[in-house]
Amino acid sequence: MTGATTEATERFFATLPARAPAVLRGPVRGTLQLRITTGNHSEHWRVEMAPGSARVTRETGPADAYWFGSADLFDQLVTGRAHGISSMLRNESTFTGDVVLFLAFRRFFPTRPGTRDPRAVAREQTGRPA
Amino acid sequence: MREQVSILDGNTFLVSDRRGDIEPSQDFPTGLFSFDTRFLSTWVLTVDGERLHPLSTDDAFSYRTRFFLVPGAPTHYLDAKVSVIRSRSIGGSFAEELTVLNHSGRQVEFVVRVAMGADFADLFEIKQARRKKGLATATPGENELRFTYRREGFHRETVVGSSATATVDPAGMTFRVCVDPHGEWTTRLDVATVIYGARGEDVRANLPLGAEPRSVAEIQAEHEEIVARAPKLGCDCEPLAGAYLRSLNDLAALRYESIALGVRLMAAGLPWFMTLFGRDSIFTSLQMLPFLPDLVPPTITMLAGLQGFRIDDFRDEEPGKILHELRYGETAGFEEQPHSPYYGSADSTPLFVILLDEYERWTGDTALVRQLEVPARGALEWIDAYGDLLGTGYVWYRTRNPETGLANQCWKDSWDAISYSDGRLPGFPRATCETQGYAYDAKLRGARLARTVWNDPAYAERLEREAAELKERFNRDFWLPDREYYALALDPDGQPVDALSSNIGHLLWSGIVDADKAGPVAAHLLGPRLFSGWGVRTLADDQGRYNPIGYHVGTVWPFDNAIIAWGLWRYGFREEAGRICEGILSASRHFGGRLPEAFAGYERDLTDYPVEYPTACSPQAWSAGTPLLLLRVMLGLEPQGEHLIIDPAVPAGMGRVELLDIPGRWGLVDALGRSRTASDPVRR
Numbered sequence: 001m002t003g004a005t006t007e008a009t010e011r012f013f014a015t016l017p018a019r020a021p022a023v024l025r026g027p028v029r030g031t032l033q034l035r036i037t038t039g040n041h042s043e044h045w046r047v048e049m050a051p052g053s054a055r056v057t058r059e060t061g062p063a064d065a066y067w068f069g070s071a072d073l074f075d076q077l078v079t080g081r082a083h084g085i086s087s088m089l090r091n092e093s094t095f096t097g098d099v100v101l102f103l104a105f106r107r108f109f110p111t112r113p114g115t116r117d118p119r120a121v122a123r124e125q126t127g128r129p130a
Numbered sequence: 131m132r133e134q135v136s137i138l139d140g141n142t143f144l145v146s147d148r149r150g151d152i153e154p155s156q157d158f159p160t161g162l163f164s165f166d167t168r169f170l171s172t173w174v175l176t177v178d179g180e181r182l183h184p185l186s187t188d189d190a191f192s193y194r195t196r197f198f199l200v201p202g203a204p205t206h207y208l209d210a211k212v213s214v215i216r217s218r219s220i221g222g223s224f225a226e227e228l229t230v231l232n233h234s235g236r237q238v239e240f241v242v243r244v245a246m247g248a249d250f251a252d253l254f255e256i257k258q259a260r261r262k263k264g265l266a267t268a269t270p271g272e273n274e275l276r277f278t279y280r281r282e283g284f285h286r287e288t289v290v291g292s293s294a295t296a297t298v299d300p301a302g303m304t305f306r307v308c309v310d311p312h313g314e315w316t317t318r319l320d321v322a323t324v325i326y327g328a329r330g331e332d333v334r335a336n337l338p339l340g341a342e343p344r345s346v347a348e349i350q351a352e353h354e355e356i357v358a359r360a361p362k363l364g365c366d367c368e369p370l371a372g373a374y375l376r377s378l379n380d381l382a383a384l385r386y387e388s389i390a391l392g393v394r395l396m397a398a399g400l401p402w403f404m405t406l407f408g409r410d411s412i413f414t415s416l417q418m419l420p421f422l423p424d425l426v427p428p429t430i431t432m433l434a435g436l437q438g439f440r441i442d443d444f445r446d447e448e449p450g451k452i453l454h455e456l457r458y459g460e461t462a463g464f465e466e467q468p469h470s471p472y473y474g475s476a477d478s479t480p481l482f483v484i485l486l487d488e489y490e491r492w493t494g495d496t497a498l499v500r501q502l503e504v505p506a507r508g509a510l511e512w513i514d515a516y517g518d519l520l521g522t523g524y525v526w527y528r529t530r531n532p533e534t535g536l537a538n539q540c541w542k543d544s545w546d547a548i549s550y551s552d553g554r555l556p557g558f559p560r561a562t563c564e565t566q567g568y569a570y571d572a573k574l575r576g577a578r579l580a581r582t583v584w585n586d587p588a589y590a591e592r593l594e595r596e597a598a599e600l601k602e603r604f605n606r607d608f609w610l611p612d613r614e615y616y617a618l619a620l621d622p623d624g625q626p627v628d629a630l631s632s633n634i635g636h637l638l639w640s641g642i643v644d645a646d647k648a649g650p651v652a653a654h655l656l657g658p659r660l661f662s663g664w665g666v667r668t669l670a671d672d673q674g675r676y677n678p679i680g681y682h683v684g685t686v687w688p689f690d691n692a693i694i695a696w697g698l699w700r701y702g703f704r705e706e707a708g709r710i711c712e713g714i715l716s717a718s719r720h721f722g723g724r725l726p727e728a729f730a731g732y733e734r735d736l737t738d739y740p741v742e743y744p745t746a747c748s749p750q751a752w753s754a755g756t757p758l759l760l761l762r763v764m765l766g767l768e769p770q771g772e773h774l775i776i777d778p779a780v781p782a783g784m785g786r787v788e789l790l791d792i793p794g795r796w797g798l799v800d801a802l803g804r805s806r807t808a809s810d811p812v813r814r
Contacts, residue, residue, distance in 0.1 A: 025504045026434075026501070026502075026504045026505065027501055080440075083442075083445075083465065083470060085470045085471070086462065086463055086464075086465050086470040087463075088463075089458060089459070089460075089462050089463030089470060090281075090282065090283060090284050090460070090463030090464050091282075091283035091284050091285065091326065091463070092282070092283050099435075100435055103435040103436065106439075107439045107440075109440070110440065111440040111441050111442070112442065112443075115441050115442070115443060116441075117441065118441065118443075118448065118516065118519065118530055119515075119516065119518075119519055119520075119521070121530075122519045122520060122526070122528060122559055123519075123520060123521060126520060126559070126622050126623075128520055128521065128522075129521070
């Protein structure tokens with residue numbers, strides 16, 4: 001890792017405003033500040049969430065909640081290869097502030113690559129039409 | 131009666147033997163636990179190298195215990211020259227005051243030692259006897275012994291401090307003391323548990339509800355406040371009065387502060403289930419609603435916040451699904467176990483909608499129902515989407531995590547709980563009957579919320595139509611006409627799994643039972659095959675897998691019986707409901723008012739007292755909630771609009787039952803019931 005934010009992470013943040021209407025459907029409101037680090041280098045992302053909308057900037061400042069973790073971990077989170085709460089429980093990431101914001105934010109994380117719809121699998125295995 | 135003595139505050143708890151000692155156990159959770167980690171696994175007291183023997187134990191409070199001890203074997207303690215009092219309390223951390231009393235007329239020197247150790251086992255490592263992957267160290271300091279555990283960023287510490295001067299080594303503390311004639315010596319041992327966050331501070335320091343461990347006085351004040359806030363019970367029946375008070379105290383003690391979430395949630399049961407369970411917390415909330423409605427919203431809100439949002443095979447997660455179990459320990463963090471959270475439960479999702487509706491019916495809190503419209507609709511969608519795994523109009527389950535997931539994802543979740551009458555086990559997926567009942571009820575309750583709060587009558591009509599179709603389908607596919615009861619489940623071929631089980635009682639509660647079938651169902655529930663005299667057995671005594679001490683295949687579960695009594699009441703079987711109330715409350719007397727998770731299914735006539743299930747959890751939240759729900763059933767408490775309907779049917783022999791200041795949208799209301807026979811003897 002060179003210190004730059006990964007391509008997947010850049011792409012992830014770029015899509016948030018467009019995805020927000022489908023993902024942030026409840027009455028969530030507040031600002032989440034993320035500090036994503038590689039070695040001594042930190043990148044800052046700031047997400048202002050409201051019902052149906054997410055505004056993403058590279059600013060820093062007071063927020064309702066803060067998330068800290070490595071660029072490597074964040075890359076895994078935004079590609080569905082890591083789990084947000086597990087990484088917190090093993091202390092690979094840290095969160096402070098209004099937990100509801102993180103619970104809302106993690107809904108942007110995708111499904112693990114290669115995951116199939118359990119209904120299709122079950123109907124296939126019991127010989128029923130999908 | 132119990133070999134173990136437990137104290138608890140939220141999800142911090144300590145389990146020791148009757149002397150107050152903790153010895154490392156590979157298969158039972160003895161020790162000091164907090165957030166699913168064992169912070170003390172050894173805590174053994176000796177005086178002059180001798181173990182002590184208990185004279186008596188005072189464990190009247192859930193957060194405090196006193197042990198009165200003497201050295202040596204029971205044969206020669208009558209002329210003891212020395213005795214020891216261990217007085218311990220728990221409140222976020224653990225403290226023990228150790229007092230050595232010299233009863234002789236001369237000065238005596240003693241060598242007092244407390245052997246100490248911390249293995250930092252995760253609760254699941256104890257269940258499965260696994261070895262630790264990280265590094266543990268013990269560092270002696272000045273009157274302090276520090277145990278540290280590290281695995282990558284995961285960092286836990288236990289710090290034991292002594293108020294008296296101690297000689298500290300990595301395995302404990304030794305005190306060489308000289309006690310005057312008829313004098314005493316005391317030290318206070320404080321045990322702090324530390325959960326480090328990424329920046330080297332205790333993560334609990336950032337919790338909104340405050341970082342400092344609560345003092346015993348604060349815990350006591352909170353318990354007293356909760357009991358004072360609950361309706362007052364006046365009654366002639368002492369078992370009922372005792373169970374009610376015990377239940378309120380245990381429910382207060384089982385509330386814990388979620389490490390990540392900063393709200394007070396309800397833990398399910400000591401010692402295995404000191405964490406948030408979807409199903410358990412929902413049933414407990416349903417039981418508590420008429421008594422302590424304001425303890426319920428944090429649970430509903432958190433279940434909504436942690437609702438599933440994507441497909442995750444390891445965690446059996448799907449969009450809209452309500453969680454099964456949330457854990458905080460090492461195995462959840464390193465994904466050796468799926469509880470972060472785990473979603474392997476087919477019924478918690480419809481139950482979530484049922485609780486939200488029942489909550490509004492009691493409290494009139496439409497703001498919460500509006501706030502949770504999206505998760506509630508998500509839950510209702512899950513029933514017909516991912517819940518209907520096979521596309522047949524029923525909720526099915528089959529784990530996608532065969533290694534650490536749950537095979538059975540209904541309340542009877544042990545491996546052999548779902549069987550045919552002859553004892554064979556069906557394949558997967560399975561659709562258990564009570565889950566279909568919950569789905570039916572959830573649709574009708576969702577329809578009520580859609581119509582009255584969400585302003586969506588079209589959605590309400592759709593849900594009601596779907597509910598009616600489900601009821602018709604269910605009464606066709608699950609009913610066994612020749613045996614006059616509902617099958618326990620459908621197997622993967624859609625054929626009935628024909629065991630006679632207590633699950634049919636939950637169907638009455640849900641209202642999915644056709645009117646002409648309710649009579650035969652009630653007759654089975656109170657018949658000799660299912661009813662033991664104390665309560666309804668999980669499985670009828672003539673079924674292939676019946677075992678009176680089998681976890682879900684023959685024992686009597688108080689919570690199960692409370693739901694069944696509610697169901698019988700709903701269909702007008704008041705006398706039958708009263709027999710269950712009487713049986714369970716009589717049983718509670720044998721457990722000091724504290725109903726365990728389960729007790730044996732033996733005939734009441736055979737044993738005269740209920741035999742405790744060997745490893746039953748106690749206190750257990752939904753068992754503690756049981757006397758509350760039974761009270762509701764006996765008094766016939768049912769919200770209707772802005773009023774509370776009171777329609778008592780108190781079982782014969784129970785005398786007067788009076789509940790004052792029942793809170794709800796009507797303000798405070800009193801209910802009074804009395805059993806019909808005038809000459810009832812007062813029960814002792």
